[in-house]
Amino acid sequence: MATKPQPTSRAASQAAVNPAASKPFKPVLLLILLLPAAALMAPTAILLVASLVPTMAARVLDPTRGNYLTWTVFGMNVVGSLYFLHELWAMGDDFQSLMIVIADPIGWLAAMAGAGCGWLLYLIMPIVAARVAAGQSALRARRVDRDLAKLIEDWGQGVKVKGE
DSSP: OOOOOSSSHHHHHHHHOOGGOSSSHHHHHHHHHHHHHHHHHHHHHHHHHHTTHHHHHHHOOSSSSHHHHHHHHHHHHHHHHHHHHHHHHHHOOOOOHHHHHTTOHHHHHHHHHHHHHHHHHHHHHHHHHHHHHHHHHHHHHHHHHHHHHHHHHHHGGTTTOSOO
């Protein structure tokens, strides 16, 4: 009589019993890990929260299941916020420098322009993907027509007739 193989670890046995136990992303754990880091680098955290407001707005407005708008705006918004971070870290990571940096309109322009580029990328990519797909379909259709012409040349016009 064959025996059932036993799981090798406790995590594997929990995953076998409860598929939700193997869920890789745990927001509570991430929050617990990030709060002490934010407390240690308070001016940087405050600056990032302020400059990433467009990402939070995109998260609220995101209709897609995979949060594509949120991730696109987040990536570009972080790149735009790097100007702020560079200025803050160059002046010193304290609250006096934070007030100077947060009042800089060039930093706000960079952060908002980055978020705007993320929105544009999100809006333009479906059009680009549709154009690429249409081009690939046209290439396939031409290839089929070329192959059909070669078959007709080799086997005669009877290859092209339907229903026989």
